[in-house]
Amino acid sequence: MRSDALRRRENILRAARELFAEHGAQIAMETIAEASGVGIGTLYRNFADRNALVEEVTLGTLGDIRIASQSAVQRLGDGDTDAWEVLLGTLVQQNLGALSEALGLQLPRKISPRILEVQAEAGQSLHSALDLAKNANLVRKDVTEIELIATIGAMTRPLPRAFSKSQPGLEDRIVQIMRDGLRPQTTQD
Template sequence: MGQAKTGVFSAQIRLKPSRCPSSGTRLDASQNGTIASTSSDLPSTTTVRTLRGRKVAPGTLETVKGGERMRSDALRRRKQILRTARELFATHGANVAMESIAEASDVGIGTLYRNFAARPELVEEVTLDMLQDVRQAAERAAAGLARGENQAWQEFLDALVGLNLGALSESLSLQLPQTIGERIMQPQRDTVRVVSQALELAKAADLVRQDLTGNELITGIGLATRPLPRAFAKAAPGIGNRLTRIMLDGMLPNPAMGNP
């Protein structure tokens, strides 16, 4: 792993496992006291039929962090908070006020803290969300390349650029704790593995230079998509996209010359 803070898989991206937050929307016998007998509609490990005294219809529960179960509407709110936090972290940095995240997510501050008890927990979840997006994009690319669909590689590169890895990784790295646990390390290893698989298939199809590594690919895109100083970006509109294109051209087997 490299040391650059902008690399999504950099050693600078460090997290410690966070505690599971208490939530009024979680199925916790110690909080709700509503464990019922086993239902044939739900797995035996989730025998809860009520949530804070209210009935929960079969099929309305989904699994989240730590194997906990949430109602579908609560899970939608959680996902909305994550999407919003991710956008705000990339635009304004990971120290953006929690109240601003709640307001932009159209939820109350209490709902935000029921889902994410503290900022480190929210940062951890956003990091996992980012890793999942990279991994899924790599899986799609690998599947397409295995079928001989060479355009899948360019689609993968476009997806990585679209994830805004540079801005997001840079902001997250300023908020992360000193230690990192398996909850982050294992998804990170899985993501590196799938990215490397897609890269090897692209090399076999002569779509990318043979000496390129998976870490170099992700780190390069992370560096290229870092936000430019505002004054510089204003003075040279479109320069960020052009520099990203030049960087990607440099990964080709025969780098292009003089592209617009």
């Protein structure tokens, strides 16, 4: 694929991911095309239909989780304890709560082997990073991978507008509270 065509495709995926998280995966394809700076024909040349676009956004999200987790494994293995906080921050930035809600409604009942493969790879990398973080006493010993992802998902679900407007910074505060809850519990004598 030519570099300009690859850039257009990446712009479409980036715009779709942002719009899916903000408005749900039913957003008009024309809106995605406009936000990515391409015509609707170009969007459809890259993605045959909405399902193809949703699958690619899902694969990209899972791939980003895998890459971030692999990086954390490497850094934690080298003794860099900051890698755990970097991984958590990266996972929060993925906007998993909003994306999983939007994409989950659009994915077919039978998930493609491509998604299952990347999901398994991401899960294994995250499992390894979580084990290393537990061994370094950076996270509670009783937290599982699914609980971690569910916690990140809960942290990044969109808040009702009334809550966000009534307390600026509420989203960041909720993320911090949940991150604190993942830390090992200290016992008091």
